[in-house]
Amino acid sequence: MVQRVAVIGAGAGGLASIKCCLDEGLEPTCFESSEDIGGVWRYTDSIDDRRVSMYRSVISNTSKEMSCFSDFPFPEDFPSYLPHSLVLEYFRMYAQHFNLLQHIHFQTTVLSVRKRPDFITSGQWEVVTETDGVCELRVFDAVMVCTGHYQEPYLPLASFPGIDSRFKGQQLHSWEYRDVEAFRGKRVLVVGIGNTGGDLSVELSHVAAKVFLSTRSNTWVISRVSDHGLPCDMVNTTRFTHFLDCLLPSTLTRRIRFRKFNSWFNHTNYGLASSKSSKFKMIINEQLPFCLLSGTVVLKPNVKEFTESSAIFEDGTTEENIDVVLFATGYNFSFPFLEESVRSVIDDNRSLYKCIFPPQLEMPTLAIIGLIQLTGSIMVGSEMQARWVTGVFAGWNKLPPPSRMMADVLKRKPPVKRNPSDRENLKMSFISYMDEIAACAGVKPSVLKLLLTDPQLALAIFFGPCSPYQFRLVGRNKWSGARAAILTQWQRTLKPLRTRVVDDNSNSSSSWRWMCLLGLPAALTAGFLLYKYPQPGWSPWAG
Secondary structure (H helix, E strand, C coil), X not given: CCCEEEEECCCHHHHHHHHXXXXXXXXXXXXXXXXXXXXXXXXXXXXXXXXXXXXXXXXXXXXXXXXXXXXXXXXXXXXXXXXXXXXXXXXXXXHHHCCCHHHEECCCEEEEEEECCCHHHHCCXXXXXXECCEEEEEEEXXXXXXXXXXXXXXXXXXXXXXXXXXXXXXXXXXXXXXCCHHHCCCEEEEXXXXXXXXXXXXHHCCCCCEXXXXXXXXXXXXXXXXXXXXXXXXXXXXXXXXXXXXXXXXXXXXXXXXXXXXXXXXXXCCCCCCCCCCCCEEEXXXXXXXXXXXXXXXXXXXXXXXXXXXXXXXXXXXECCCCEEEECCCEECCCCCECHHHHCCCCCHHHCECCCECCCCCCCCEEECCCCCECCCHHHHHHHHHHHHHHHHHCCXXXXXXXXXXXXXXXXXXXXXXXXXXXXXXXXXXHHHHHHHHHHHCCCCCHHHHHHHCHHHXXXXXXXXXXXXXXXXXXXXXXXCHHHXXXXXXXXXXXXXXXXXXXXXXXHHHHHHHHHHHHHHHHHHHXXXXXXXXXXXXXXXXX
């Protein structure tokens, strides 16, 4: 029986794991190499310790109602999209509320995690840590690795001939970037158009002499601000839209999605994406289209090679007098503390059962938390993983035999290993993955049952945002405040905007009642179809 659990890392996944261990009556001990909680959300000016940190101006890409821990909403006066300082403040509130700090050993580095000699029968691990130069060995019944996937900068220098041998300017990875001051008046080339590459290009355009943004990908740019000024993820991440995506042919849903994207601006005209391409990524950036339109950012294709002061691109064009090359090419993850027999088989999250458990272990007492890419909040996905994992450790949830887990991993694993910069293409559906893990943990809500017992809540769950509170309605460790949190999530979203009140004759409560009445037949039909004709392709890995 698992009792003592080692939690490695005190970021979002680590905090959730400690709390879930306590919920299940387990004894967590968390090891954090730095002096504070927060992980990548704890901003520091220093880059000397090689710890990955957000840049100073970062704003969350997912809204507060879609990013919070499932039984602890963000304060209602927090804005919908948050700077790193408010995210860290929220983590501190969470840790204090659930008394998590007493379980964390700060400035303690995990050196090794190895199976005990009797692992086949005990499932135990020997964990060696170092604090102030003193090493200590402890024995744990289980280990939860919560170090995430932003660990080591990925620098594919071999793909850019001349960058090391000929280019005389400055080169750096985005993890070293903190603010714009060092780039004032310079000609900057940003390589990579993920969320970070887009953000940094926009920010640099305010002070740099010129910014060039190089990409090899078809990229659709979306805004955090959706219809009627509401948060994009709250409007689009609903069970109703997910139901339609699963029901309709993929070619049709892709066409609808591309048309929606192009309704903001024509991506082909901007050189960003073509609706004819089947491979694409999406980034969130409200300002990039204007920067391209105003010429403060110039989009370029992939770099072919570098000379002493210029970049030659694959279309034959050249940009001269480049002062700085900034690589926004993503990160590698690694687990140097794990023994080789375990580490060697984790080449990506698709090598793990449900992206969590190494399936080849004789005893399921090691879990990797947060090594996922979702179309929604990774923080919410990490908490759901931790709830299921601690349920497995406590004996409430069961895993299939290793042979079945291995077969499931092989079936879902993509045939080609991809670069970290391609992870955007491997994102899994937020709702599909959350529902899959919630079903394993016994906490997935049933819309059909709620239609019979609580129609108002059922409609809010089906047509409204798929917020984390939905997964605290039923099952172990359900939260008595979940229903109220769901029905009041729009009020908390609008509360920070009510700093100047204007008259409005519309009756929002009346509109909500009409929507419920009109939506009831659709919800009943959808629920019937879900029950009667389950879709075989409804997997988070399905194309």
